[in-house]
Every structure is written in C-alpha cells, then in structure tokens.
Amino acid sequence: xxxxxxxxxxxxxxxxxxxxxxxxxxxxxxxxxxxxxxxxxxxxxxxxxxxxxxxxxxxxxxxxxxxxxxxxxxxxxxxxxxxxxxxxxxxxxxxxxxxxxxxxxxxxxxxxxxxxxxxxxxxxxxxxxxxxxxxxxxxxxxxxxxxxxxxxxxxxxxxxxxxxxxxxxxxxxxxxxxxxxxxxxxxxxxxxxxxxxxxxxxxxxxxxxxxxxxxxxxxxxxxxxxxxxxxxxxxxxxxxxxxxxxxxxxxxxxxxxxxxxxxxxxxxxxxxxxxxxxxxxxxxxxxxxxxxxxxxxxxxxxxxxxxx
Numbered sequence: 001x002x003x004x005x006x007x008x009x010x011x012x013x014x015x016x017x018x019x020x021x022x023x024x025x026x027x028x029x030x031x032x033x034x035x036x037x038x039x040x041x042x043x044x045x046x047x048x049x050x051x052x053x054x055x056x057x058x059x060x061x062x063x064x065x066x067x068x069x070x071x072x073x074x075x076x077x078x079x080x081x082x083x084x085x086x087x088x089x090x091x092x093x094x095x096x097x098x099x100x101x102x103x104x105x106x107x108x109x110x111x112x113x114x115x116x117x118x119x120x121x122x123x124x125x126x127x128x129x130x131x132x133x134x135x136x137x138x139x140x141x142x143x144x145x146x147x148x149x150x151x152x153x154x155x156x157x158x159x160x161x162x163x164x165x166x167x168x169x170x171x172x173x174x175x176x177x178x179x180x181x182x183x184x185x186x187x188x189x190x191x192x193x194x195x196x197x198x199x200x201x202x203x204x205x206x207x208x209x210x211x212x213x214x215x216x217x218x219x220x221x222x223x224x225x226x227x228x229x230x231x232x233x234x235x236x237x238x239x240x241x242x243x244x245x246x247x248x249x250x251x252x253x254x255x256x257x258x259x260x261x262x263x264x265x266x267x268x269x270x271x272x273x274x275x276x277x278x279x280x281x282x283x284x285x286x287x288x289x290x291x292x293x294x295x296x297x298x299x300x301x302x303x304x305x306x307x308x
Contacts (some may be wrong), residue, residue: 025138038063038203041171041179041196048206052159055090060162065092065197065205070226077195077230081237085158088240091247092156099255100156150257155243155262171196179204182243232273239265 036046044063051059061079068074093100120241153160161169161183171179177198181188195207210219220229242265246252252261 029258032122033201043170044196044204044206045165045171049162052086052162055086056083057086057159060088060159063206065117065199066208070220070223074226074230074233077233077237081233081240082158084237084240084244085155088247089156089158091244092255094158095247095252096255103153103156103255152259155258156255218281222284225277227282228273228277228280232270232277235266235273 035050036043038044038047048060048063050074051057058079060082061075064075064078066075125251152287168184170182170185172182173179174195179196181194189209189212192209192212194209196204197207198204212214220226239262243252243262246261247258252258
C-alpha cells in the first residue's frame with residue numbers, strides 16, 4: 001500500500017499543515033518576530049537592534065539616510081562590511097574569551113571612574129577644544145592607548161551599543177522631522193551631536209556625522225568619488241574577512257596581534273586609495289574653479305557687434 005504522502009493531494013495537504021504551524025508560531029512570537037515599524041525614531045532603533053540580534057548586521061545600513069542613489073549604493077556596500085564585521089566579532093569572542101573578559105572589566109572600571117573608554121567617547125574627546133589644540137602634534141600616550149583599546153572593543157563586539165540601546169539610547173526632538181540621539185540622557189558626540197531624520201517615505205533614518213570638522217570636505221559628491229570611496233570600504237571589508245580567516249586558522253595569537261595584523265593589512269591599500277581619492281578631489285575642484293572663472297569672463301565680455 002503506498003504511503004499517504006506519495007500522492008500530490010496529500011503532499012499539498014502536508015505542506016498546508018506545516019505552513020499553518022509556522023504561521024501559528026509566528027503569531028505566538030515563538031518562531032519569528034515582526035520587525036518594528038520605522039515610522040518613529042524608536043521604531044528604527046528597535047529595527048536596527050533586531051537586525052543585529054538576528055546576526056544580519058548588513059541591514060543596519062538600510063536604516064542610514066541616503067540623499068541620492070549613489071549614496072544608497074555606497075551604503076549597500078557598507079552593509080556587507082558591517083555583516084562581515086559582525087562575523088569577525090563572533091570569531092574573536094570564541095577565540096579570545098579571557099582577553100575579552102579582561103577588556104570588558106577594564107571598560108567597566110573606566111566607566112565607574114568617569115573615564116568612558118568607548119570609541120565614541122574617544123572620538124568625542126578629540127573633538128573638544130582641549131583635544132583640538134593638540135592637533136599639531138601626536139596625541140598623548142594615554143589617549144593613544146585608550147583609542148587602541150576602543151578599537152579592539154569595536155572589533156570584538158561592534159554592535160554592543162545597539163544590543164544595549166534599549167532604555168539607554170533615547171531621542172529628543174529638534175524639529176518635527178529630526179531628533180537628537182542621547183546615550184544615558186547625554187548627547188552623543190558633543191558639541192556636533194548625532195541625529196535622526198524623517199525622510200520623504202515617512203521612515204526615520206540615522207544620519208551619519210558627516211558634518212564633523214574635516215569629514216564634510218572628504219565626503220564623496222560626484223559619481224567618480226563615490227566609486228573610489230566604495231573601493232575604500234572594500235579595502236576595509238577585505239581586511240576584516242582576512243582577519244576572520246586568520247583567527248579561524250589560528251594565525252592570530254592575541255587581540256594585540258590582531259590589531260597589529262589589521263594595521264599591516266590596511267596601511268598600504270588604504271593609503272593608496274586615500275591618495276587617489278584626494279587627487280581626484282583636487283583635480284575636480286580645479287576644473288570647477290576654471291569653469292566658473294571662464295563663465296564669469298564670458299559674462300563680462302561685451303556682446304559682439306552684429307552685421308551693419
């Protein structure tokens with residue numbers, strides 16, 4: 001006698017039962033969870049947190065505001081980098097649990113003493129007047145050490161801030177369509193700050209801090225600049241992929257060793273890409289100035305006399 005699941009009708013019935021079970025699991029919250037609506041700032045923050053919890057960090061880039069299609073393409077590439085960065089963090093925590101525990105204890109001690117050792121805190125410190133006055137020379141040793149520690153923490157747990165954001169990352173309205181981001185009720189990256197805005201589609205997006213001094217002039221504006229900038233992201237992405245492979249194959253002995261290897265892998269290709277990018281920017285600025293000057297000169301010349 002043939003199995004009841006060998007007929008086409010029985011297979012359809014069987015699949016229907018499985019689909020109903022899956023739907024029931026979703027509705028009960030046991031099997032899946034619906035992504036929060038992004039029609040509020042809190043909804044977008046929650047959606048980004050959910051993407052990280054689902055090990056799909058590349059989706060976080062979808063929640064970053066893009067002013068044009070070139071920017072959106074760049075963010076898609078950035079999303080792939082973010083996903084690979086998440087995988088690197090997973091491998092680091094598996095390989096170096098004792099170093100991670102020691103680093104976390106150090107960070108907690110720094111937080112208790114008021115010396116927050118996060119990457120954002122270190123960047124913020126450099127943006128304050130006392131930090132900017134030292135721009136002409138190398139940073140003090142304790143600042144360099146703190147910054148390196150913050151980078152290690154970023155590699156080891158790049159989305160810790162998002163996982164811990166519930167209740168700590170809040171917003172305050174600036175206008176009807178923009179909010180400032182707060183961490184523990186304090187502005188992020190003062191005095192510049194970080195914001196979210198509501199776009200034309202009604203969704204809220206994170207705004208990258210492209211208005212930071214020195215950053216705004218470096219951001220891409222032309223298609224060619226976007227392409228080179230995308231190449232820079234690819235450089236970082238390949239380094240992250242290589243580091244992940246090194247850790248999996250026991251070619252990295254410690255977090256310090258990982259940081260050293262990252263520097264070795266990044267320096268030459270990143271320097272070459274930066275050089276090409278700045279050369280292109282300079283060339284395009286010269287061309288724009290020459291075109292503007294030619295237009296002014298053409299406008300100042302008297303009209304030629306017509307035939308008598």
